[in-house]
Ligand code: CP
């Protein structure tokens with residue numbers, strides 16, 4: 411395992427090992443105080459962030475490492491100099507790169523032209539650190555993930571893609587419920603379905619909310635992702651029936667609610683669900699750091 415780009419690149423044993431290590435680091439952080447001793451990580455962010463930026467910074471600190479945060483004040487990535495030159499230079503000083511970019515191609519270029527591990531901190535296509543934290547959260551609540559049925563409802567996006575890959579690699583049963591025209595990327599779906607089949611899991615896609623029947627957890631995300639200029643008023647009618655409500659959770663007896671955050675309260679989910687019984691949102695946020703620390707320890711130490 412050289413980089414963390416999408417979750418698709420991991421074998422089942424690598425993914426399970428990351429989740430186990432995350433649990434160990436969370437349970438006994440003092441044992442990992444020097445895991446990144448003398449290591450430096452450059453964090454490049456083309457888009458805003460709360461959870462990812464803060465959890466990486468504090469997480470790296472807790473492992474005894476050092477991080478340098480870079481936003482776009484020196485110009486957009488690839489404008490002042492090529493992404494390849496940028497990656498080559500950073501590799502002379504840093505031991506790892508964490509990057510949040512508009513285009514996934516930029517992440518792939520950083521990995522190709524740099525010589526140090528690259529961790530995808532969100533691109534237009536994937537959000538593997540998020541999905542890893544989400545799988546850790548489900549495992550903490552339900553144990554063996556093979557028995558967990560996960561539904562993602564809303565806009566098929568970067569978070570959906572990495573969740574689909576993670577669930578597929580682990581052989582989980584996952585259902586993705588989206589309005590017509592907002593399904594996840596077709597190529598990613600095909601790859602995830604092949605992976606799911608190979609691991610004894612399944613990935614179903616539908617527009618029917620009734621697919622929440624017999625699901626353990628429903629996950630949603632913003633209907634409009636960063637970098638997408640669609641107006642909410644243009645899609646609200648299409649998405650309305652996919653708002654996660656308490657009535658919906660009760661009707662289909664869904665135990666858990668999940669959201670990567672930031673949430674648009676009253677849009678994709680109601681306050682009652684966000685703050686109610688079975689909401690895992692803060693446990694997911696907390697687990698971002700532990701899951702990422704497992705990735706850092708695995709790739710850098
Ligand atoms: N979930 C997540 O990645 O949050 P941020 O955009 O705040 O980092």
Ligand code: NVA
Pocket residue numbers: 532567568569631632634635636670671672
């Ligand atoms: N799908 C969202 C996730 C934010 C963490 C976005 O890309 O904006």
